[in-house]
Amino acid sequence: MQVGERIRFDHNTELNELIDTLAEFSETAEGERDGVTRLLYSEPWKAAQNFLARTMREAGLSVRFDKVGNLIGRLEGSDPSSPVILTGSHIDTVRNGGKLDGAYGIIGGIAALRALKETYGTPVHPLEVVSFCEEEGSRFPIAYWGSGNMTGQFDWRGGQMVRDSEGVSLHAAMETSGFGREDQIDSVRSDLGAFVELHIEQGVILERMAKQIGIVEAIVGQRRYSVTLRGEANHAGTTPMNMRTDALAGAAELIVRLEQLATRAAALVATAGRLQAAPNIPNVIPGVVEFSLDIRHDNERTLSWFCDYLFQEYEDIANRRGLALEVTPWLATTPVPMSRPLTERIEQICGRLSLNHRRMFSGAGHDAQLFAGLCPTAMIFVPSKAGISHSPEEFTAPEQLADGVSVLTALLHELAYEEHER
Amino acid sequence: MQVGERIRFDHNTELNELIDTLAEFSETAEGERDGVTRLLYSEPWKAAQNFLARTMREAGLSVRFDKVGNLIGRLEGSDPSSPVILTGSHIDTVRNGGKLDGAYGIIGGIAALRALKETYGTPVHPLEVVSFCEEEGSRFPIAYWGSGNMTGQFDWRGGQMVRDSEGVSLHAAMETSGFGREDQIDSVRSDLGAFVELHIEQGVILERMAKQIGIVEAIVGQRRYSVTLRGEANHAGTTPMNMRTDALAGAAELIVRLEQLATRAAALVATAGRLQAAPNIPNVIPGVVEFSLDIRHDNERTLSWFCDYLFQEYEDIANRRGLALEVTPWLATTPVPMSRPLTERIEQICGRLSLNHRRMFSGAGHDAQLFAGLCPTAMIFVPSKAGISHSPEEFTAPEQLADGVSVLTALLHELAYEEHER
Structure with a gap:
């Protein structure tokens, strides 16, 4: 033909x-x-x-x-x-x-x-x-x-x-x-x-x-999550660095870690596309941050493993920082x-x-x-x-x-x- | 008396x-x-x-x-x-x-x-x-x-x-x-x-x-800045990790670095309190992120030195990531x-x-x-x-x-x- x-x-x-x-x-x-x-x-x-x-x-x-x-x-x-x-x-x-x-x-x-x-x-x-x-x-x-x-x-x-x-x-x-x-x-x-x-x-x-x-x-299969970190909103001038539980600094560490792990995993893509901080004021330490995760790969086992591994690390980081972590899945396709x-x-x-x-x-x-x-x-x-x-x-x-x-x-x-x- | x-x-x-x-x-x-x-x-x-x-x-x-x-x-x-x-x-x-x-x-x-x-x-x-x-x-x-x-x-x-x-x-x-x-x-x-x-x-x-x-x-003396990072907004699923210029991942690295440096500098406080990402949608890589910096210390020389050092590092990080960096000061008190x-x-x-x-x-x-x-x-x-x-x-x-x-x-x-x- x-x-x-x-x-x-x-x-x-x-x-x-x-x-x-x-x-x-x-x-x-x-x-x-x-x-x-x-x-x-x-x-x-x-x-x-x-x-x-x-x-x-x-x-x-x-x-x-x-x-x-x-x-x-x-x-x-x-x-x-x-x-x-x-x-x-x-x-x-x-x-x-x-x-x-x-x-x-x-x-x-x-x-x-x-x-x-x-x-x-x-x-x-x-x-x-x-x-x-x-x-x-x-x-x-x-x-x-x-x-x-x-x-x-x-x-x-x-x-x-x-x-x-x-x-x-x-x-x-x-x-x-x-x-x-x-x-x-x-x-x-x-x-x-x-x-x-x-x-x-x-x-x-x-x-x-x-x-x-x-x-x-x-x-690819997709996973989408909403990640929430809760710390304490406090005065940016009067709260020493070692007395903070800064939700945005914590979220920043999680996003950096996401990128590191995703870059190492072949053909996987992972994105934090949406982020909201509260109260979101220059002179107040952010008390709550919510951000989205969008993770995709063509292999279901790799995708599952990656997410499991990621959230284990997320928990460790949140614990170390004294932040409450909440991960809510809202989409999962194979x-x-x-x-x-x-x-x-x-x-x-x-x-x-x-x-x-x-x-x-x-x-x-x-x-x-x-x-x-x-x-x-x-x-x-x-x-x-x-x-x-x-x-x-x-x-x-x-x-x-x-x-x-x-x-x-x-x-x-x-x-x-x-x-x-x- | x-x-x-x-x-x-x-x-x-x-x-x-x-x-x-x-x-x-x-x-x-x-x-x-x-x-x-x-x-x-x-x-x-x-x-x-x-x-x-x-x-x-x-x-x-x-x-x-x-x-x-x-x-x-x-x-x-x-x-x-x-x-x-x-x-x-x-x-x-x-x-x-x-x-x-x-x-x-x-x-x-x-x-x-x-x-x-x-x-x-x-x-x-x-x-x-x-x-x-x-x-x-x-x-x-x-x-x-x-x-x-x-x-x-x-x-x-x-x-x-x-x-x-x-x-x-x-x-x-x-x-x-x-x-x-x-x-x-x-x-x-x-x-x-x-x-x-x-x-x-x-x-x-x-x-x-x-x-x-x-x-x-x-x-304390205070410095406040607005930091803007510009990369490329792209599809979260179709853009491989090594082809991204993700403004939020970049901002996350800058915020983590801010915290590291501030924690090392005695009695200095530094806060990223406000952050806006665009387009801020879960399945789109953020193209632009703007965040605020609030930096305070009781010694003017330390304060100046810290900010100079920080922004040198910020430039290095932005360059490595292919992001355009803009730092706008909007408050400075001694x-x-x-x-x-x-x-x-x-x-x-x-x-x-x-x-x-x-x-x-x-x-x-x-x-x-x-x-x-x-x-x-x-x-x-x-x-x-x-x-x-x-x-x-x-x-x-x-x-x-x-x-x-x-x-x-x-x-x-x-x-x-x-x-x-x-």
């Missing part, structure tokens, strides 16, 4: 035009600097999904929405009951996000399906591209609402207790938006043969290593390996297309991680300029975006146009 | 009653937990000064306000033109402060003068007690407005550019409050023979060392020694009164530091429970408060009832 190479996207393709058009469906219309804000079930979100539905139809796909508002474009296969080859990503964004996170994987998928249909006609397997309604958790404190409903982790009847900052429940917002009706197509799928997600890296690795394509071997056969196929495709490539982990979570237990799943990354994402400055060069779509197209061709075992 | 011992205050004196009454002149009337809020030239401030004026008159003192609203009670001397022996403290408070900070020194001074008059009659030197209008800098970004006008550091005609949070200038507030008039008594004094300030320690030293009286040898002869007198008085005492530094600033260049100046401290101040929980036991007034009374007796050189 080397026909895939015949389809090669370049920076002149309509890809960038579509990405720019889609970016206009945003809450703020004050120009580039504000980036894209497209929250689940909002007006710009609805308009964006409708725009994509039209784009899918123009690409020759049949279009449907499911119960939670996932949008699916389908290129029927010659064997319509054979496992579906699915690609896509999410349409929602963080507040003031970029125009590529999520959007690129949908538009790339539509471009791939159109090109495959135009070049090769009807595939054996049905080919579908999905625009997941939600992945970011930006409006409601829940993430993966789209892929979670498709893979059975979530039930569309739920979401009554999950509310946005204005008190609107997820379920109510869904209904207002025209979804969540009994007569609509069920989200959950049992007909999938593979899922492939094309996404920007959102990191600096590909750029720094001068690679065009990242092949994801696993999506690493998700991608399909090895698909990973190898992508590697071969990159070789044939002469694209510099690199196997890597995804340090961020993605819709793909919900499919990995259900069907062979793969992710293709393209570089992110300076690693910047979730920001209006998010950028990938047009030719790099085109390269990613070329790889996706070749993989979908292999998967959908060949007869596969059932 | 051992007559002073005849006057001994105990916990049954009216001292505590007066302190409680004065605490009722406060912006918030929601009870003990909110503490005392008495900002310069506010309605509760005016009412408090008027209450003190009545109290002074009842104590047999002649009473006057000066141009900026300092309230002065005078016990005339047999030699009215001889140098005035002055005691007192400030009537204003921080927001939600305690009832002792400032107030204790005024009420203690009135009690001392009343007792001296009742016991010994007319002194040689005029004896005065002052309720300074302002010391805390709580309403306006200026401190020592009262003692500063009395000692000539400030001019009552100024304060037009200094505004409170609602945009009212200090000068306008003063006029609205009935002060700042040409026909009022000038604040500035050239007739002072000594200034003695009685104050709570606002620290833990006396309590931990089980001492009843602290004798201040010097008020240490102020108290009068050695007065310090020795207080020590002798404590001995005679069988009070455990200790020479110490004041880590906080006080009105006394403005007088030290003008006349022999002394400060007497009493313990603060758990060192807590600037808080509704500020507390000193009634018998400890009484001890402080006994020492003050004995000292004032020595100073005012003896003939001193002119």
